Amino acid sequence: MKKSEKEKEVQYYTKERWDNWIQNVKESNFQIDDESGSSTEVFVNMMDDVVLSCLNVISKRNAKKMSADNALNAISGISEIVLCEVSAINDDVDMMIQSLQSSLLGALVSCECYIRGSYNTKTALPKLVKTAIETEVDDPEKALECISTVGARILSGKPMPEIIFDVPDGLVAEWLDGIDSIIAAMALSNEK
Template identity: 45%
Template sequence: MPEQEMNQVPPYEFYTQKRWENWLGRARESGFQIKESEEEAGKESAIFVNMVDDVILACLKVVARFDKDMLSREKALEILAEIRDIVLSEVEPISEDINLMIDSVQTSLMGALIAFECYVMGDYDEGADIAELVKSAIEAESSDNLEFALDYTAQCGALILKGKSLPEEVMADLPYGIVAEWLDGIDSISAAMVGSDSYKEFDEEDEEDVV
């Protein structure tokens, strides 16, 4: 699609500040507390999983339109940056446990968002091995080189968006750390893509902010 036609696409809000604030409101109202029982914690923490998934779905819609040449690279990156600014902005403290969960949400989203940006930029090698990239990211983290660690993580995510899969054995053996949290975001992208491809076909006029 020619650049001038791309710029004539009607404005569509893929994600909004209001939507994020609604999720934060739900988190606040949940009264979430970290429990000893995994079952109880799992039920109550669903709000935070859904929070991540909602942002990722919005980003997948951006990428789907980019892939169809309905958005230019510049415009897609601009929209992703707007989403990043919304969801990674500082959140006012709610409670110790909820604050910890929101911090985890934002760290996971950081991993996901840099993956989307890497994909749109085309700044990755399609022939790269995901397991090796994860290994490199973990090694970079252990050397306190978080910039390289983030770059390797971004490339992992770009490959997932290209259709590759995260090796289960790699995810199972991840040492606890920031790379593991970033990769949680990448894993959420993978799960969203497997769960449904409805994000590829959406009607802008019917889309509602139902959160």
């Protein structure tokens, strides 16, 4: 068996794994205004699980154990699973899953951008975030491209500076949550 055939056999994230998380969410009886102590922990764990799978792909690519095409295919496979429509559960959970998926989109496009390697290395990260905020409504694709560049540069080892301006609620804020998850997962990986 050729190396490239062996690479294709590896699945970094499965639909069963995602479905298991969705089942955990259902069983959590999560409610946004729940005073009984229900937390967002299950959603944080879902996010971490997906991001760690993506970082596993990045690690293999960085170690030259995987071609760029196969790494992009692996990230695309993860995207197809975790960005698919989830059957309605209840309003609170549905809103959290949509937010989670937006955050995952930020992380996933960052991984793709990093693997491709053709991203802006000159513009300051806060400037890219500001541009994303400014273009979010009129040109969401440009905004997402800015965020993917931020994430790619984080994946390349550039530290994320403190953002000293307000990031309004919206897609950019959710995409940045995906970048924050990458930063946290990388820090966790470095501790091991």
